Amino acid sequence: MYELVHVKGSSYYIQSPAKIGLVRLEGGNVCLIDSGNDKEAGRKVRQVLDANKWKLTAIYNTHSNADHIGGNKYLQAQTGCKIYAPDVECAFTRHPVLEPSFLYGGFPVKELRHKFLMAQESNAEYLTPEVIPEGWEIIPLPGHFFSMAGFRTPDNVVYLADCLSSAETLAKYQITFLYDVASYITTLEMVKTLEADAFVPAHAPTTKDISGLAQLNIDKANEIADRITGICRAPLNFEVILQKLFAELNLSMNFEQYVLVGSTVRSYLSWLKDNGRLKAYFDDNMLLWEAE
Numbered sequence: 001m002y003e004l005v006h007v008k009g010s011s012y013y014i015q016s017p018a019k020i021g022l023v024r025l026e027g028g029n030v031c032l033i034d035s036g037n038d039k040e041a042g043r044k045v046r047q048v049l050d051a052n053k054w055k056l057t058a059i060y061n062t063h064s065n066a067d068h069i070g071g072n073k074y075l076q077a078q079t080g081c082k083i084y085a086p087d088v089e090c091a092f093t094r095h096p097v098l099e100p101s102f103l104y105g106g107f108p109v110k111e112l113r114h115k116f117l118m119a120q121e122s123n124a125e126y127l128t129p130e131v132i133p134e135g136w137e138i139i140p141l142p143g144h145f146f147s148m149a150g151f152r153t154p155d156n157v158v159y160l161a162d163c164l165s166s167a168e169t170l171a172k173y174q175i176t177f178l179y180d181v182a183s184y185i186t187t188l189e190m191v192k193t194l195e196a197d198a199f200v201p202a203h204a205p206t207t208k209d210i211s212g213l214a215q216l217n218i219d220k221a222n223e224i225a226d227r228i229t230g231i232c233r234a235p236l237n238f239e240v241i242l243q244k245l246f247a248e249l250n251l252s253m254n255f256e257q258y259v260l261v262g263s264t265v266r267s268y269l270s271w272l273k274d275n276g277r278l279k280a281y282f283d284d285n286m287l288l289w290e291a292e
Contacts, residue, residue, distance in 0.1 A: 035071030042071030062161035064092030072122035143184025
């Protein structure tokens with residue numbers, strides 16, 4: 001873990017639970033794409049930098065989930081590097097309590113206020129075309145989170161963040177975290193058309209052809225939508241829908257799974273209602289969901 005892997009030219013990644021992109025710039029400078037999940041990840045990255053006598057100038061965060069920004073504060077304090085994050089992700093990066101608060105829908109219980117859902121604050125600035133290195137391209141990847149973005153480097157290497165999961169992850173967990181199902185599927189349809197010399201997803205193997213895995217993720221999203229629609233043959237409230245889905249997928253409930261899967265299920269319910277596959281109404285002061 002935390003080995004430096006060369007992809008092509010000046011483009012690398014550091015192997016970690018969520019791959020950390022590293023790109024060499026001029027004069028011994030480097031920048032990162034994300035920073036790992038915590039201070040310890042930051043220390044491991046610093047060891048890679050020191051071993052190669054590289055100076056870190058910037059971290060470009062793809063999005064603000066804690067496992068992608070957790071090393072920000074340590075690395076910024078150690079190196080003085082700039083940190084950039086796209087759009088609303090910048091606010092979440094500056095104020096990480098927003099993530100568990102958003103997931104829970106209120107002030108998060110203490111079981112959710114930990115490093116896996118709430119990184120340390122870092123001084124992030126907005127990611128814009130003006131702040132990326134020359135020859136880079138920002139690739140919008142909304143869906144998994146609010147304003148997630150990927151990057152194409154001059155080596156024609158594309159870093160895809162969390163826009164898709166590996167086949168093994170899909171088989172094991174079945175349902176992956178999504179904020180906006182419609183945008184997620186649109187993003188994956190776009191990703192299917194991309195060409196690059198290498199694709200580096202954060203949670204899947206590096207590959208030269210991403211189209212098959214993108215389609216697999218689309219198929220899984222549609223399968224989950226069908227499951228939820230089937231569960232809603234009779235009118236049910238959210239808690240019962242979630243309970244039944246956990247039973248079907250053989251998942252175990254805890255606070256983390258409740259907010260991560262629960263938030264995702266709420267997003268599916270919104271998408272299915274907007275597409276006319278579900279109806280929602282209030283009965284005896286309870287919101288019920290039912291298949292059309």
